[in-house]
Amino acid sequence: MSSGSGKGGYTYRSHGTNGQGNHYCSRDYGPSARNDNAYHYSNTDGSYYYSNPNGSKYYNDGKGSAFYTPPGSNRK
Numbered sequence: 392m393s394s395g396s397g398k399g400g401y402t403y404r405s406h407g408t409n410g411q412g413n414h415y416c417s418r419d420y421g422p423s424a425r426n427d428n429a430y431h432y433s434n435t436d437g438s439y440y441y442s443n444p445n446g447s448k449y450y451n452d453g454k455g456s457a458f459y460t461p462p463g464s465n466r467k
Contacts, residue, residue, distance in 0.1 A: 401444070404428070411435065420444040425462060 406416035417430040425446035433439045437453025446462035 401429070404430075418444075 401418040401420045404417040404419050406414075408414055412435045414433040415430065417428065420427050420429055424444040426442060426444050429442055429444040431439065431441040434453070439451050439453070441449045443449070448460040449457070451457040
């Protein structure tokens with residue numbers, strides 16, 4: 392799919408399914424966003440990962456554990 396405008400003040404950079412069957416979506420929230428290249432992955436094993444426009448990150452392993460990194464944190 393090609394890039395285009397979204398409803399939440401972003402532009403799609405790319406989205407689709409990679410060679411492993413995992414869904415991904417990359418969005419450009421513009422220069423005012425702390426992280427202007429936000430993206431997420433939804434994986435075939437049930438896990439998913441978000442890199443959010445405010446700089447926070449969220450990972451869920453699909454097995455009951457989740458990890459959140461707040462904006463501005465150096466934690467990976």
